[in-house]
Amino acid sequence: MIPNNNSRKMFLEIVKQLRQLIHDENIAVGGKLPSERELAERLQVGRSTVREALRSLELLGIIETRRGEGTFLSDFRKHQLVELLSTFILQDVKSKKDVHTTMQALEKDAIRTICMTDVLHKQSIWDAFLDKLHEEVLQEDIIREIIIISNNRLALKIWFLLKQFADEPYHSFMNVEEKKAWKLLLTNLKVGNEQQAISYYNEWKLLTNRGEIK
Amino acid sequence: MIPNNNSRKMFLEIVKQLRQLIHDENIAVGGKLPSERELAERLQVGRSTVREALRSLELLGIIETRRGEGTFLSDFRKHQLVELLSTFILQDVKSKKDVHTTMQALEKDAIRTICMTDVLHKQSIWDAFLDKLHEEVLQEDIIREIIIISNNRLALKIWFLLKQFADEPYHSFMNVEEKKAWKLLLTNLKVGNEQQAISYYNEWKLLTNRGEIK
DNA sequence: AACTATGAGTGGTCAGACCACTTTGTAATT
DNA sequence: AATTACAAAGTGGTCTGACCACTCATAGTT
Incomplete structure (x- = not known):
């Protein structure tokens, strides 16, 4: 259940779990994700690890963060990630x-x-x-x-x-x-x-x- | 020169500078990037900020990291995006x-x-x-x-x-x-x-x- | 009722500390 | 002299705690 092995890359595991969480909690486009601190506690990892995963997803355009407000699921079909990657x-x-x-x-x-x-x-x-x-x-x-x-x-x-x-x-x-x-x-x-x-x-x-x- | 303004997102700036650095130092595919600690000092930011940028690029498949060895520029033509997005x-x-x-x-x-x-x-x-x-x-x-x-x-x-x-x-x-x-x-x-x-x-x-x- | 100040909550960043792993150099052994 | 064994340095991986900047709801003031 908890793949906190050292050999694995934890931040990749978090990316995976975030995907699962988004699905399980049925978070829609524009919806709010739990805070970084809460995610860290729920997933039993440090906040910095959670952030590495979140920053990755942000660069991909999958999520959007607003300081003081929170992290939100964004509509990645629209964003310019396609242009960036292409x-x-x-x-x-x-x-x-x-x-x-x-x-x-x-x-x-x-x-x-x-x-x-x-x-x-x-x-x-x-x-x-x-x-x-x-x-x-x-x-x-x-x-x-x-x-x-x-x-x-x-x-x-x-x-x-x-x-x-x-x-x-x-x-x-x-x-x-x-x-x-x-x-x-x-x-x-x-x-x-x-x-x-x-x-x-x-x-x-x-x-x-x-x-x-x- | 130093856009350490607070309004800007630092880790995105680092992504940009890393791309510049790769170009300036003419790092080829498979070549080695400076260590995280050295990058932090050269770019005048904390190591965690450097890591957020590096992890983003890693998830994109642009770089590859090997514990104990270092960070390497990888062949981004083997696109990971289809897998990720899919x-x-x-x-x-x-x-x-x-x-x-x-x-x-x-x-x-x-x-x-x-x-x-x-x-x-x-x-x-x-x-x-x-x-x-x-x-x-x-x-x-x-x-x-x-x-x-x-x-x-x-x-x-x-x-x-x-x-x-x-x-x-x-x-x-x-x-x-x-x-x-x-x-x-x-x-x-x-x-x-x-x-x-x-x-x-x-x-x-x-x-x-x-x-x-x- | 309208405005203001405050505090809680959130992301952004940093510094320092370990850990696990790889490489390398050196000392001990053969 | 060659080989082996071990220690040290360097690197990425992770955690913790601490600030800062910002947003928002709300209690308090006018």
Whole structure:
């Protein structure tokens, strides 16, 4: 229960336990964490050790501290940590390509899952999406909805994380051709035609890659 | 020169200065940084403040510390962020089913990618794998190889991470039936027959889920 | 009722003390 | 002379206690 062995790095253990604590106490974004002194006592470590863990999470943008007030869980999906880290990490083209490839894997799987599940593709929501195509619609909005409906929250979260590293097609509006591909995709989706749906997905992907040189 | 104002967050300043120091002294990857005590004196701050900055960089994977030896600049291209953030993301995902589903999405995509790419499926390595099936072989070993060959390092990283949360089929050896399914899978894989390969993949998945109640 | 002062609570920083571990140099042994 | 054993120095890991600066609620004053 108490891994206070010396060989292990205690501050990493505290990071782990903080994660657990946030989950157990159901602390929401913006919520307040226990004070450093209280954490030290509860976790049976010195305050400096707690601080090392907290400072690490702060640099990551996971928490936010305000002197005199306390430590708060922050919305790390927004903050600039992605920019900070991307300068170190996903620099080379190969990595960016991996991001897109992996996102496509998740997207296709969502489509396939929906096609194979009666209760999912036989929903009236697809007609609502088809209507939406007459308005201005962002590429990412409709895809996000599809992944949501596929009912894999983990995949959704990973996809959401990756999207912040991906730049190209997701933040733009659809043009006429893309809307056409989506119309065909959705039409096949709502009758559970996996083959055709994936086929039109691939067609859409070819369209969004306009201008990109690989 | 010395921003020891109280309003500013000192440890963030130290992070900045450490980056400057690494640049100025031209410390290469694997090189040694000054000791914590020396840094504290040179930067005119307490050792604990230096440590908070160092621990942050360590959690980011930018530096590496070895007790008794010192602090070293590490290769930050092996990004730790996906692991870190994903573990924080995974906290509120209760269902392990999502983990399995997502892993399967990555696995299937690797198989499909290989089938669709001549240079990948027309490799002699598949014959080597078929030979291996005569020995004791772990489920995860062969899948890992497939994802590696699909040449998406990000997907591999995510898959590897998820595997730590998934216990069921991956850590066990194959039985006779599973080997049979794999044999058929690999046979179709090496001729690029995507449909059949996926089909036998699904068959294998049914086998590994023996005893599991969903 | 509005304002002020005070104190409790919180994060920010520092100094000093051990501990555990690695390396290195030196003394003892062979 | 070579090897071994041991002691010391250096390093990161952790804890403690002490201030400081700041925020906030509240008791007290006007």
